[in-house]
Amino acid sequence: MKELLESIYKRRSVRTYSKEKLSSEEYAAAEEYLHQLKPLIPELQVEFQIVPCSETNCKFNAEYCLLVYSTEGNLWLTNVGYMLEQWDLKLASMGIGVCWYGMGKVEEERQCDLVYAIMLSFGKCDPELFRNGDYDFNRKSxxxxxxxxxxxxxxxxxxxxxxxxxxxxxxxxxxxxxxxxxxxxxxxxxxxxxxxxxxxxxxxxxxxxxxxxxxxxxxxxxxxxxxxxxxxxxxxxxxxxxxxxxxx
Ligand SMILES: Cc1cc2nc3c(=O)[nH]c(=O)nc-3n(C[C@H](O)[C@H](O)[C@H](O)COP(=O)(O)O)c2cc1C
Known part of the structure; x- marks a missing residue:
């Protein structure tokens, strides 16, 4: 996971996206990385669905939203956070904007054994939106x-x-x-x-x-x-x- 360190200083919640679309290579790399995420709790099953953002209730103008589903169990939402933060950081390293979207809602909350957990918007954005060091954060000390x-x-x-x-x-x-x-x-x-x-x-x-x-x-x-x-x-x-x- 240490390869993600640099992205910690770069990532930001991206809520404004550009009209440009992801290239097929970028899309493929983003999708492929979903299969490389390290789980906190390997016993939990986590599945993903990528849909056009316009088909969700997400209010951003992103190209896509990632819908995350998981089996329930102790710390299942924490497992989702652990896994998808790796994805957030990886996409930042590729210059792709991401925002966790807790306000997201889906029509079908349950898909067989899996339950909807959360969504994240993603797509191309102005590279200037990313951070450039550890000084631009509003956080507790x-x-x-x-x-x-x-x-x-x-x-x-x-x-x-x-x-x-x-x-x-x-x-x-x-x-x-x-x-x-x-x-x-x-x-x-x-x-x-x-x-x-x-x-x-x-x-x-x-x-x-x-x-x-x-x-x-x-x-x-x-x-x-x-x-x-x-x-x-x-x-x-x-x-x-x-x-x-x-x-x-
Ligand atoms: C679990 C989670 C849910 C979030 N939901 C929303 C949301 O619904 N709408 C939104 O604009 N931002 C949402 N955010 C983004 C946070 O507001 C943001 O991460 C926080 O203010 C810190 O800013 P930064 O991500 O730019 O560093 C969410 C973040 C997390 C981790």
Whole structure:
């Protein structure tokens, strides 16, 4: 995953697309990469459908939308976030604009064992829209969400992760070489609480993707155990990482 590091400083939610269409090579490469995404939970089945954006309720002028379906299970939306963030980053590296679209709706929520998870718009865009370094982000500072960090570079990379309405629901507590990643709940208007509950589970997968890219690119090896996406309590323990070795 460390090959995705550069894209972390480049990606941005692209909501304005150009009229130009993807070349057949670009389309094929974007589709092909869907089959290379690393899952967080291999037991979950995840399927994709690419449709013209105009056939969805997405309000952007993108050429396409990617519809994501998955089997349900503990952390299934987090798995979707983890996988599709790799795709978001890869497409940014190819100069293709992407935006997660939580407001997306489909007519058929269920397709056999699979349930609709989320959609992402994508298409050609002005290259100027992409970021050009780590200064153009509106994010919490690392110390606001990561306590006890032994290597601030990991937190500095992970803090750049995108999230629904930029809510940044992640909290990390580290002691020595072990850290817990939590999803913080609440703090949002009651009416949208249901939506946040869903989106923030996707956000956590996006965050874990950024953490993994950061750890790998900083030369760490690690093991990770997964927790829960339970809605009980004020926070959910999503993952525990143990950094096992730092390569020279
Ligand atoms: C799960 C998820 C759902 C999102 N849904 C929408 C959406 O429905 N509409 C929209 O304009 N942006 C949406 N976004 C984009 C976020 O607003 C954006 O990622 C965040 O503000 C950070 O900005 P950046 O992606 O440009 O770094 C979504 C992002 C995520 C991760």
């Amino acid at each position: 690392a110390s606001d969400f990561w306590t006890g960090a032994s290597d601030l570079r990991i937190a500095e990379i992970a803090r750049l992760a995108p999230s629904a309405v930029n809510s940044q629901p992640w909290r990390v507590e580290q002691v020595d070489n072990k850290f817990n990643v939590y999803r913080k709940k609440g703090g949002v208007p009651l009416l949208s609480a249901q939506l946040y509950k869903r989106w923030n589970k996707v956000d956590m997968g996006i965050f874990l993707c950024f953490v993994d890219v950061a750890l790998e690119s900083e030369g760490y090896t690690f093991s990770r155990t997964l927790g829960t996406d339970s809605d009980e309590g004020k926070r959910a323990l999503v993952a525990t990482y143990t950094i096992t070795r730092q390569s020279a």
